[in-house]
Amino acid sequence: MAKICIMCNEAAGSHEHVFPAALGGRRTNKGIYCTTHNNGFGRHVAALQNQLLMLNAILMVRPDRHDGPKSFVFSDKDGGSLSMVGQNIQTAAPPPIEDLAIEPGAKVSLEFGSIEQYEHWREAQKKNGWDVRALSSGEIQRHHFASPLKVQLAFGGKDALQAVGYLALTFFAQYFPVEARQRGLDDFKDFLKLDFSKAEDERKWTPNLVWWDGRDSEHVVSKNPFKFGHTVVVGTSGASNRAYAYISFFSSMNFGIDLGPVENVSESMVRVFIDPKAEKAPNDLDVMRSNTFSIEVAPEISDLGEMIRSGSAQTAMSRFFAKAGAWHFDLFIEEIQDKIRGWENPRSTEGGNFAETLVEKYSQRVLNLLSEASSGLREHFADTELPKQLFTLLDNVVKSDDSQPNGLSAATNAFLELAKKEIANALKEELGAQNPSAERIVLLFAGGPGVAVITEKIVLPILLNWRR
Structure with a gap:
């Protein structure tokens, strides 16, 4: 028996997702809405997608009928656009050509977070009828973040509650x-x-x-x-x-x-x-x-x-982010384990070179260790009579400098190179073991053991030698 739309007397058959495809829904039903009402209620789906986009990006949720997760785009303190998927943050891709108001045949300079991002953007423009060609490319620069990025999560308002109501009625x-x-x-x-x-x-x-x-x-x-x-x-x-x-x-x-x-x-x-x-x-x-x-x-x-x-609302979200952090930690262990297997079978380079390759790839994590070590010592000595110059020194261990290609001050770049060397040495020791542990390697990049290495080898010597 043919179904009629629950909103009117027209025939249903729009084949809408019961739980929105944009949020990871996989099931459809063609017996709920007519095409007109399904299309009209698309704004409710958009409202849910926009308000939950950051959380879905953190979890790398793949919208139905898409190849991969949708990135969350936000602005940094200077107004630049960044995109996030999982724990990967990079320069956001430019808007579509239509939004850039570029004339056919024009030459423009655009910035991308990666070659892969450029290729994905180029394919999207091609589907819209634009043939984009790269005439030249500048030097690839890796940008580092000297301080935590602040992103505001907001969910609510009448539109959001209305969208929740739409989801309830659909179910x-x-x-x-x-x-x-x-x-x-x-x-x-x-x-x-x-x-x-x-x-x-x-x-x-x-x-x-x-x-x-x-x-x-x-x-x-x-x-x-x-x-x-x-x-x-x-x-x-x-x-x-x-x-x-x-x-x-x-x-x-x-x-x-x-x-x-x-x-x-x-x-x-x-x-x-x-x-x-x-x-x-x-x-x-x-x-x-x-x-x-x-x-x-x-x-x-x-x-x-x-x-x-x-504080119950904040507590609930804190639990979510803690759970997401633990999940990403496990994913990082799996990622490192795969890299160890690739290195061991067959062993293409010696442990030192492999360690340096890992450190270079995860240099932002090493910078995070340096930041945590210096801020940790500053907090530890906060109530002591240490000279003010020492606190200034700790504050300057990790400093940004937007005039530099990688976003870090000259001093911070020097400290980072030293930190990378010490983490590489610790990694080389672990890789020399009979059964290298992916979890112990991850802890050197994102845990207490790594902070301890940087504190002992880099930050404490800075303090001890500050008068020299």
Whole structure:
């Protein structure tokens, strides 16, 4: 039997993703929206994508029907554009040629983060009808970051809550197709049609349709089996004769949704755990159905102001970033293990040369060690009577200089070369062992052992010899 759109009487068949493709959704349904409403609600998908883009980039989530993850582009303190995927940060690719207002046949100078980035950008322009040719290339420079990059994460606003509501309704229609077409949900559907950029629609905002839920998602729906999984719960309550939903992104940002009144329903609930890292179905979902609506969904049990005052919102996001950091640490171990295997089978270079190759590739990590060692000593001696000159010296160990090609001061470049040499020596010793440990090598690049080497061999001698 042909399905009609849940928003109107037109035939459904747009084949939309139930969970947005941009967020890693792998499943589609052609029985929910007509083409007009699916296209119209694309702005809700865009709102979710834009607000979750940084987190998806950190986790390297691949949008469905794409070859790789979408990068998160942000500005540095000087207004330059940087792009991030995983832990890789580089100069962002230029905008499309149409946005650059370049005339056909013109010669322009553009900056790219890598050759691979240039080739990807060039292919994208080719698909848009532009033939781009590199007439010459400048010297490849590796830029270093002397201080942590600050990126502000913001999620919220009426558009974001409305987009969460759209996701809830879509899932409800997936699992409750008959109830999703009842007239009792018309007010919620009308809410999704509003455009809050327009003053007349902004005044129609209805509170308590979609709201932040400050509870720990594990206490509401149990632990998500996927490391960075999302949770969607939809169902009907026989006690209140209403349809509800609960959504949790990454088990960190949680929302309650009141879809509206429904008739002739019994208790029923579907809980869906979603793995945005899954490459394809069926490994992307964990679905459980229940004959009871066993979770409490009501705006009065949660308050955004209380979440901010209590710190629960910040705590949830801190847990996410800690988990992501641990995951990247494990990925780095796997990466180093692969490089060790490539070096050993067959052993193409001796340990010293291989160590120097690793140090050069991960020179930003060595700079981070140098920064952590100098700032750590500064903090350690903060309450002592050390001469002020020593604190100034520690502050200058890692300093930026935008006039230099790699972004570092001359002194910092000198300290970095010394630090790279000491880390290479430590790596060479580990590589000389019968069974080199990838984890111990990673700790030399991104952990206490590496900081200890730099502190002992580089920073402490600077302090001890400061008068000379």
